[in-house]
Amino acid sequence: TKAWTRIQDNLIDGQGKRNAYVQTAIDAKGAIHLSWVWRESPDVASNHDLCYAKSTDGGLTWQKSDGTKYSLPINASNAEYALKIPQKSELINQTSMFADENGNPFIATYWRDADDKVPQYHIVYKTDKNWGVNKLNFRKTPFSLSGGGTKKIPISRPQLISWSAKNIISCALVFRDVERGNKVSIAIGNDITKPNWDCKDLTEMSVGEWEPTFDTELWIIKKRLDLFVQKVEQVDGEGKANALPTKVQVLTWKR
Numbered sequence: 001t002k003a004w005t006r007i008q009d010n011l012i013d014g015q016g017k018r019n020a021y022v023q024t025a026i027d028a029k030g031a032i033h034l035s036w037v038w039r040e041s042p043d044v045a046s047n048h049d050l051c052y053a054k055s056t057d058g059g060l061t062w063q064k065s066d067g068t069k070y071s072l073p074i075n076a077s078n079a080e081y082a083l084k085i086p087q088k089s090e091l092i093n094q095t096s097m098f099a100d101e102n103g104n105p106f107i108a109t110y111w112r113d114a115d116d117k118v119p120q121y122h123i124v125y126k127t128d129k130n131w132g133v134n135k136l137n138f139r140k141t142p143f144s145l146s147g148g149g150t151k152k153i154p155i156s157r158p159q160l161i162s163w164s165a166k167n168i169i170s171c172a173l174v175f176r177d178v179e180r181g182n183k184v185s186i187a188i189g190n191d192i193t194k195p196n197w198d199c200k201d202l203t204e205m206s207v208g209e210w211e212p213t214f215d216t217e218l219w220i221i222k223k224r225l226d227l228f229v230q231k232v233e234q235v236d237g238e239g240k241a242n243a244l245p246t247k248v249q250v251l252t253w254k255r
Helices: 216-222
Strands: 019-026 032-039 047-055 080-083 096-099 105-111 120-126 131-136 159-165 168-175 185-189 198-201 225-230 248-253
Touching: 019 096, 032 096, 032 105, 047 105, 080 120, 080 131, 096 159, 105 159, 120 168, 131 185, 168 225, 216 225
Parallel strands: none
Antiparallel strands: 019 032, 032 047, 047 080, 096 105, 105 120, 120 131, 159 168, 168 185, 185 198, 225 248
C-alpha cells in the first residue's frame, strides 16, 4: 500500500508502574525478536529482569520462545523471563540482541551478580528448551549505575554476532572498556556454552565513550562485520562536552 500502518497500540504495558527498554532483532526469515529490561523509576539502579517476545507475522501476533501465544498487551505478569535479575545489579537498560540463521535469540548485556563486586558482560541465549547464560568474566573494575539521567560509564553496551559450524555456535561480542584503554575491542567465544573467551583490541587509539553499532544486514548476508566508529565524549547527567568534531570511520573485521 506504500503507507505506514500502526498495528499495535500498547504492545508492552508498564501498567503505569514501570518502563520497558526494548531491543529488536530481525532474523533471516523475517521474524521479529524483542528483548527488554524493566525499569521501576528514573534511577538506573531500578533496572531489572530480561524479557523476550517473538513475532513471525510482522508484529500482528506475538509468542514466547516455546511458541505459546501472548495475550496482549504484554506486562510484568505474563511476560516470558529469559532471566530474572534483581534491581541494584548494575543492569544496563537496553540490551543488544541478535538472532542467527536458525532463529535462535542471543542477548548481550551486563550486570553484577549477587556474589560479585564487578559488573560483567553476559550473553543470554536459547538454542533448545531452556535459556542459557554465559558470563564473560574478564573485567576487574567495579562501578555503579545508581542515579538518574545519562551516565558516563567505563564500559559500553555490547554488540553481538554469532555463527555456527558442525552444530557448535560461536559468538563475538564487540565492546569498549576503560580497562583496555577505551579501544574498540572484541571477545570471541568459539563455543557459546563454554566460559572461554579471547579478547582482542581492534584499534590502537582510544574511541572515548563510543558505543558500538554495525551494519546488521551486511553481517546477515555476507558474514562481514562493518563497525561504525567515532571517538566521542559522554558527560554525566546530560552534560555538554567541550570537544571538537571527530572523524567517522568504518572498521571491517573478518573472522
